[in-house]
Amino acid sequence: MPASSHFRSVHLRRSVLSVPAINRRALEKVHELDCDAVIFDLEDSVAPEKKAEARDNLKRFFSQTPLAGREAIIRINALSSDFGAEDMETVLALRPQAVLLPKVDSPDDILAVSDLLDENDAPESLRIWAMVETPRAILNIAAIAETGRTEGPRLDCFVVGLNDLRKETGVLPLPGRTYLVPWLMQVVLAARAYGLDVIDSVCNDFRDLDAYDTECGQGRAMGFDGKMLIHPAQIDAANRHFGPAxxxxxxxxxxxxxxxxxxxxxxxxxxxxxxxxxxxxxxxxxxxxxxxxxxxxxxxxx
Known part of the structure; x- marks a missing residue:
């Protein structure tokens, strides 16, 4: 039976900062930042010829002081890519709180990684987060969310990716996200139906903090748990809007x-x-x- 929202575990995910794993200086700075979670990105922000170096950076980072009181999530490349297998080996070795799967289209994408984690005796505490950033993901969102209940507790959180969704649908990046709101609400509804957290998409212009503040307020009103960030300057507004007033x-x-x-x-x-x-x-x-x-x-x- 699907779990209603009040059975969800309570997590602090107001501000989820994405950090390119290739950027050693950015990795060193995360300990100083007041974000709730950090996504260590091996995917879009890392050029193909830099993937191995980025994995080495993460191995070095995780061997040092862990993040205090915050979640560490590693975003991998798709398992079907040339880099997915080695990325998963890195995840299994480092054991972050979660692995973030890019461009999830269907329940099979979740189940394949869940089976891989089980086969390698990964602890149940190593959860799966899913990027929702394709038209197929929106169409299949309820079935994807249901895998969090029917196939064990691994699926834990959705992260919306509007850049890819805009690119694939042709929806323009207008203020207020007018034509995207129906899709965003579908993701929130599916997450709540199956006891998952859900994180709003990044705001690309980190210099326009007024527009970003407005978007945080909109995301909170829509029911998101927090926001994915691309710059430390965005942390304070996310913590304020998605935190307890x-x-x-x-x-x-x-x-x-x-x-x-x-x-x-x-x-x-x-x-x-x-x-x-x-x-x-x-x-x-x-x-x-x-x-x-x-x-x-x-x-x-x-």
Whole structure:
């Protein structure tokens, strides 16, 4: 039976920074950055003749100080490419929190990697993230999401890639993403139906922080868990928009307190300052407070 959203594990994925694995200087700087997760990219940002060097960079990086309180994700090249097999060998050796698969088109793309991880005795904690960036992915998104429940817990998160989707569909990069919103909402809906997190696409112009701020607000309103970033200057806005707002934290605490009152025992609905609050709101409040705790723990670990 598909899991509803309140069974999802709570992760901190407000800001997911993509770092080219070929860029050693960028790799060295990630320890200083306040992002929630780092995608170490072996795919689009690395030229074919540099792939082996990029893998060596990651081996060196992972042998040193690990990321404190943050997820490490390695984006590989497609298994069908000339580089996919060696990329997966690197993933199996380094054991990041997740492997990010590019240009996922169908459930078979997920199942092939899941089987490969199982065959090599990779721990269940090594999850699969999927790039949703092709027309076929949008058409098959519910079936892709369902693999996270029918074939074990490996599939954990979707990351939308609008650059490739625009290229393949001819949709123009207009402000507000008007003609892309229906597809984005399909991805969010499928993720929620099967208990997955979902990360909004990158904003290419990292110098226009006002436009980026607006896009973060839109992504949060659409239900995304966070945003994929291409520059450290984008971290603060993502953390602010996708993180718990002060007013939301106050309300969450009030809801938890109201249901903790012995008078509320057995009740499905309570009166909170003249507003009827249901237990589904309690579940939302508890999830938000878990995120607050995760933020505090990571700050303490840095």
């Amino acid at each position: 002060e007013a939301a934290v106050r309300e969450a605490k009030a809801i938890i307190t109201a249901f903790a009152d012995p008078a509320a025992a057995g009740l499905g609905v309570v009166n909170l300052d003249g507003r009827m609050v249901e237990r589904l709101h309690l579940e939302e409040a508890e999830r938000l407070m878990q995120k607050v705790r995760l933020i505090a723990e990571r700050k303490a670990a840095r």
